[in-house]
Amino acid sequence: MVPWGGLTCCLSAAALYRLGRSSGRDAELLKTVxxxxxxxxxxxxxxxxxxxxxxxxxxxxxxxxxxxxxxxxxxxxxxxxxxxxxxxxxxxxxxxxxxxxxxxxxxxxxxxxxxxxxxxxxxxxxxxxxxxxxxxxxxxxxxxxxxxxxxxxxxxxxxxxxxxxxxxxxxxxxxxxxxxxxxxxxxxxxxxxxxxxxxxxPFYVSPKSIDQLISNLGKWARWYKYASVGLTIFGIFLITKHAIHYVLERRRRWELRRRVLAAAAKRADSDNEDSTSNAENGTEINLDRAMPDLCVICLEQEYNSVFIQCWRLSRIRKLGQSFMEWKMEQVEVEADSLIFLEAMNSCPEKSS
Known part of the structure; x- marks a missing residue:
């Protein structure tokens, strides 16, 4: 994405710099008349x-x-x-x-x-x-x-x-x-x-004296130059910030891609070993899994869901479903335990 804020500041600084030069040039011309x-x-x-x-x-x-x-x-x-x-x-x-x-x-x-x-x-x-x-x-x-x-x-x-x-x-x-x-x-x-x-x-018609005109033009020229320098610094800061963010984002994506490819290569080696053993045993092998779709979090299992904001793949949904199943099993076990305890309490004690 183009850093429009920084470019706008730099262009405004260039315009103010030209105005400052024009005012300074007019002041110098008035000194020579x-x-x-x-x-x-x-x-x-x-x-x-x-x-x-x-x-x-x-x-x-x-x-x-x-x-x-x-x-x-x-x-x-x-x-x-x-x-x-x-x-x-x-x-x-x-x-x-x-x-x-x-x-x-x-x-x-x-x-x-x-x-x-x-x-x-x-x-x-x-x-x-x-x-x-x-x-x-x-x-x-x-x-x-x-x-x-x-x-x-x-x-x-x-x-x-x-x-x-x-x-x-x-x-x-x-x-x-x-x-x-x-x-x-x-x-x-x-x-x-x-x-x-x-x-x-120059052509001026003013109620001010010639010395006042020269002083005012010089003052405006200085203000234009100061504003130009300030906008230039701020624009360079915005552009540099955008460039650093872009480089870091590219580096992060490259690192993530490298990790995914490394995990895929590792998985491919494992599949090759399995296929070799299966070939020796006479079983069929699947040759369509050259690049598995891995989860970007664990890099081991295949993905089954997508992050909406960045469209990255993960196994969050499957993990959530497993967690809910485990909780249901916990509830069932606790319910069975309560039924067993109530039954034990309701039974009459055996006489010795």
């Missing part, structure tokens, strides 16, 4: 560097936009707004009970051109939703209860549903939020500088 302390320095850096070589930089600033979005539910002003609506309801399952479930009704996203501003300059950010560590803030979350009309309730009941209401969630990237962006810096023909996802390299 060019840090721009002030956004006005980025324009000078792009003018000095060759336009044929992409430059990966890290910048920090506050989110701003010339045409921000006014959120309907939260009242915030943001540059990226996501709105989702989920219909929550109870449905009848096959067991006859009600279970809660939900279905997505609406998923909408709005985004306007936005930039980072640190007071010395502006740099536009493109494609931030596909960056690592990017997350929106929950601006508003409200649950709207469904109406309780008789007609609606009857229709829902016939369909096996009970409408609970609609849950609306509004996520937003508000203006004025401090962000750190790591990406490729490019400059177009009209002099506008923007940060975008590089073809090869």
């Amino acid at each position: 060019t840090r721009v302390n002030q956004l006005k320095e980025l324009a000078q850096l792009l003018d000095l560097e060759s336009k044929l070589i992409p430059i990966v930089v890290t910048i920090s600033g506050r989110v701003g936009s010339e045409t921000p979005i006014n959120c309907q539910h939260s009242g915030l002003r943001g540059v990226i707004v996501e709105e989702t609506a989920e219909q929550h309801f109870l449905k009848h399952n096959d067991a006859g009970s009600w279970i809660q479930d939900s279905a997505l009704m609406l998923s909408m996203c709005k985004e306007v051109p936005w930039y980072l501003d640190d007071g010395t300059g502006r740099v536009y950010v493109v494609g931030a939703r596909g960056a690592a560590s990017f997350a929106l803030t929950v601006g508003n979350e409200v649950f709207e209860d469904s109406g309780r009309s008789i007609v609606r309730g009857t229709l829902d009941h016939l369909q096996g549903l009970k409408m609970l209401g609609v849950k609306r969630i509004e996520r937003v990237l508000p203006t004025g939020t401090s962000l750190t962006v790591v990406g490729e810096a490019v400059k177009d023909d009209i002099g506008t500088i923007r940060i975008q996802k590089p073809q090869k390299g």
Whole structure:
């Protein structure tokens, strides 16, 4: 049987090891990016560097936009707004009970051109939703209860549903939020500088600083490697245990087979001697007993029963029957003794 537990642990360890290497590689890449302390320095850096070589930089600033979005539910002003609506309801399952479930009704996203501003300059950010560590803030979350009309309730009941209401969630990237962006810096023909996802390299949009990002990636890389080592050791232990058990089982079977064959050979030699003596006396011999079916316990008598769990043969049933016959004989002897004693006691004493 294949040790699936050990193999699963080893495969999981390999996956965690790859994740650890990936996180460690990202941390090393972040250490090599060019840090721009002030956004006005980025324009000078792009003018000095060759336009044929992409430059990966890290910048920090506050989110701003010339045409921000006014959120309907939260009242915030943001540059990226996501709105989702989920219909929550109870449905009848096959067991006859009600279970809660939900279905997505609406998923909408709005985004306007936005930039980072640190007071010395502006740099536009493109494609931030596909960056690592990017997350929106929950601006508003409200649950709207469904109406309780008789007609609606009857229709829902016939369909096996009970409408609970609609849950609306509004996520937003508000203006004025401090962000750190790591990406490729490019400059177009009209002099506008923007940060975008590089073809090869890291792309991060996060409220954490660059040092915090490097520290977190290094920490996760270490945790992944420790978990990988632990799962590897445990998987090897399970595989080794299975292998040892398999070897011991094979050795036990081989030893049992050797004992059976030895007993069969001994029995065959005895039968050959008997057949020789019978041949000299002119009696018939049986040549069909080359390999007798011996009991695996006593290795002397033929088997007449089977162990259900391992299908090994033994004479347990015959021994049990013999024991029961012996007990019956004991009972009969004791009964006869009691009858004899009662008869002796009932006889009158002879006069002297």
